Amino acid sequence: MNGKPTIRNMRFSVADVLALLVSGMTIDEILSDYPYLEREDILACLEYASAVANINN
Numbered sequence: 001m002n003g004k005p006t007i008r009n010m011r012f013s014v015a016d017v018l019a020l021l022v023s024g025m026t027i028d029e030i031l032s033d034y035p036y037l038e039r040e041d042i043l044a045c046l047e048y049a050s051a052v053a054n055i056n057n
Helices: 012-024 027-033 039-053
Strands: none
Touching: 012 027, 012 039, 027 039
């Protein structure tokens, strides 16, 4: 994935999950559409985004 952070070494990037959330999908909708993902995967993406946003603090 060209160095992009991924979920559990799948070909599904953190950015992909965040884009789905930004588009308005709920966690349950994402899990329904992508059954190989787990709730913890999505929460980990949010935690990663939070850490990156606070990298200089």
